[in-house]
Amino acid sequence: MAPPSKRRPGYDRKAQYSLFASYVIAIAGALVALLLLVISIADPTGFNALRSITAEATRPVSASLRAVVVGIGNLDEAIAAYINAGSQNAALRRQVDGNRTKLIEADAIRQENIRLKRLLRLTETDTGVVSAGHLISSTASSSARVARLDIGRSRGVQPGMPVSAPEGLVGRVLRAGPNTADVLLLIDEGNVVPVRRTSDNIPGISSGRGDGTVEIRALNTESNPFKPGDVLVTSGIGGLYRPNIPVAIVARLEGDRAVAIPLANPSRIELIVVQTPFRPAEAVAAGTPGAEPPTNAGEP
């Protein structure tokens, strides 16, 4: 069918002018939008005030919905565990017996470790934990992989701080508002993390691929030293992330790089902790984006 033709005003001068004005406003507005875009690309923390207003407004809804979803999401695991209860019980019992001796050995090793570290004066008791919170929502319709935290500046969270979960590294804080903060996840291409292989300390660089995996490139070897199953942890180089936070496990190789799966799956983790940058001055010197030292952070 034919649409109504309001866009053809005929001889009415007033209608002609208002039609012309709407084109002028739209095109001028598009140019202004382009300018805003350039500003926001040049300064990612810009428009922070505007963003935090909307983030604060949606926070209560997404935080309470998130609590419901996490409960439902774990329901399938609970049911599966119930069905397998018998066989699982026997298997776990055997495992516990095996683990008991290992645990005793580990305890002895830990104490010896503490003693040796004290001899070397290497004890590092400062974990730098600023606050703990939850991931409540994410940029699900955009191609940037950013998640939102339910804690913000009021709890000491500052842009550039590393975020990790018990399972492993999650990302770093991109923007912080009064009660919310945006986290650039490990799986985003803009997040580069210096890592090392746990078995032999081969250094590498992890960067996101935007599809839930990360790619690992070795720093100083010609051929690809990684193989599937390698576990990677942060190396502490660059001064932003503390050493030995679990990052990812290598899944497959692609030419000179390895594709790895993050150990902390952002859609399943419940609790996260925000930490201070490991060595803020070093992080700024290394030029890690967004790693400005927070004003209230002490030197570790």
Add this chain to the structure above:
Amino acid sequence: MIARYDNRIGRRRTLLHIRGTPVVTVMLGSMSAALVPAIAQTPLLPPLGLMLLIAWRLLRPDMWPLWVGLPLGLFDDLMSGQPVGSAMLLWTIILLGLDFESQRHFWRDYWHGWFTAAAALAFAIGGGWMIVRLAGYGGSAVQILPQIAYSIGLFPLAVRLCAALDRWRLP
């Protein structure tokens, strides 16, 4: 017979109700990403705000002023986490493009509407990816292809929703 229809015609509707319903639906569509409590690992949700904007545009071609992409796009940018200005620019280009297209092709049908909407959605998602890429974030282009596909596939549902709301909106 009269009792059957008298609650569907000649109802009392304020101007806010008539003019505000489309704006509110588009804004709710934009808010979906910030409200959905899932931590997405790939672009998961279709751009619901834009889909509703285009659906209203196809349903009532003279309803949106050409500049409406600016305020609604700003709101979408703040909610979706795209760089500010991204949806403002892309939505205004889409509205100008649809305006130009409706002057060139006067006669239209269901498939024509779906096709132009598909082109607009692909342009917006691709453009959004490009802008995020320029800002130094995001990932490869492959990850947005499923998002484009199901945005196009779900578009008729958005039109149905707008049509139902249109009947409720008007007196």
